[in-house]
Amino acid sequence: MKVAVLSGKGGTGKTFAATNLAASADNGVYVDCDVEEPNGHLFFKPQVEYTESVGVLVPQVDPQKCSGCRKCVEFCKFNALAYAAHTLMVFEEMCHSCGGCTLMCPTGALTEKVRAIGQVERGYSEDTLVLSGFLNPGEESGVPIIQKLLTMIPDNGAVTVLDAPPGSACTVLETIQDVDYCILVAEPTVFGVHNLAVVYELVTLFRKPYGVIINKYLSQDNPVTEFCSKSRLNIIGSIPFEQELGKKLADGVVVARHNGRYERVFKEILDRIDEEVASSHEAGAGIKR
Numbered sequence: 001m002k003v004a005v006l007s008g009k010g011g012t013g014k015t016f017a018a019t020n021l022a023a024s025a026d027n028g029v030y031v032d033c034d035v036e037e038p039n040g041h042l043f044f045k046p047q048v049e050y051t052e053s054v055g056v057l058v059p060q061v062d063p064q065k066c067s068g069c070r071k072c073v074e075f076c077k078f079n080a081l082a083y084a085a086h087t088l089m090v091f092e093e094m095c096h097s098c099g100g101c102t103l104m105c106p107t108g109a110l111t112e113k114v115r116a117i118g119q120v121e122r123g124y125s126e127d128t129l130v131l132s133g134f135l136n137p138g139e140e141s142g143v144p145i146i147q148k149l150l151t152m153i154p155d156n157g158a159v160t161v162l163d164a165p166p167g168s169a170c171t172v173l174e175t176i177q178d179v180d181y182c183i184l185v186a187e188p189t190v191f192g193v194h195n196l197a198v199v200y201e202l203v204t205l206f207r208k209p210y211g212v213i214i215n216k217y218l219s220q221d222n223p224v225t226e227f228c229s230k231s232r233l234n235i236i237g238s239i240p241f242e243q244e245l246g247k248k249l250a251d252g253v254v255v256a257r258h259n260g261r262y263e264r265v266f267k268e269i270l271d272r273i274d275e276e277v278a279s280s281h282e283a284g285a286g287i288k289r
């Protein structure tokens with residue numbers, strides 16, 4: 001079972017929920033797809049056993065073969081190429097790796113080379129497999145790193161928790177495309193409702209089964225509970241607003257491993273998701289795309 005954990009913005013407790021859910025499963029898998037700000041490894045502190053650089057293809061020019069025709073410059077819609085002073089310049093950071101300029105070049109002056117944009121890591125933290133992606137600062141898109149991470153997930157039926165990037169950008173779409181269930185994490189405030197609505201719209205567009213976890217929960221009477229009730233969103237769990245929890249989080253502790261009460265909270269959420277995924281499959285709700 002693959003479960004993605006989403007939130008409309010950072011800082012709502014998405015990584016907290018994702019790490020504790022993965023740690024509460026037997027031999028669970030945690031995948032940190034929040035590649036711009038990966039924090040899961042700070043909690044798991046995995047023993048890293050494998051790293052791999054991730055790159056994208058960008059053009060390189062052989063000046064001896066370049067005739068200066070500018071066909072490549074005219075073709076590139078991303079302004080990643082310019083021709084001036086008898087020289088073709090490549091602005092690699094602006095290139096979207098479409099490969100079109102290389103195909104357009106009539107003299108064979110353009111070839112492709114790999115440009116590193118980040119890396120992936122695989123390691124273990126107790127019995128949890130931890131896969132993490134890291135996008136280099138200043139890089140535009142973490143999609144290639146997420147795609148690499150998804151290929152590293154073992155096909156052994158283990159509960160796999162994907163920690164999605166915040167918001168609803170293309171990196172989130174990449175993360176959730178093959179999951180069985182989406183968890184939407186929200187704080188019980190008016191802003192929390194706004195952020196929840198962002199990811200709620202996304203999962204309904206993708207026709208994914210989903211449920212809401214309310215983080216920092218104090219009482220039933222809050223804007224997010226009201227929104228869920230009105231919009232018929234299923235609340236599958238709530239994390240209490242407690243001082244002890246905040247302290248453990250600040251210390252970088254996976255609380256489910258140190259406190260049986262919190263472990264039960266996350267195990268119950270996993271059980272509930274398991275039931276919902278099974279019934280969705282039975283109902284043929286089009287979970288697998």
Ligand code: SF4
Nearest residue numbers: 076095096098099101
């Ligand atoms: S590969 Fe595509 S995006 Fe990159 S420079 Fe060539 S045409 Fe532009």
Ligand code: SF4
Nearest residue numbers: 066067069070072105
């Ligand atoms: S298309 Fe080829 S030959 Fe023409 S300017 Fe670009 S690199 Fe040079």
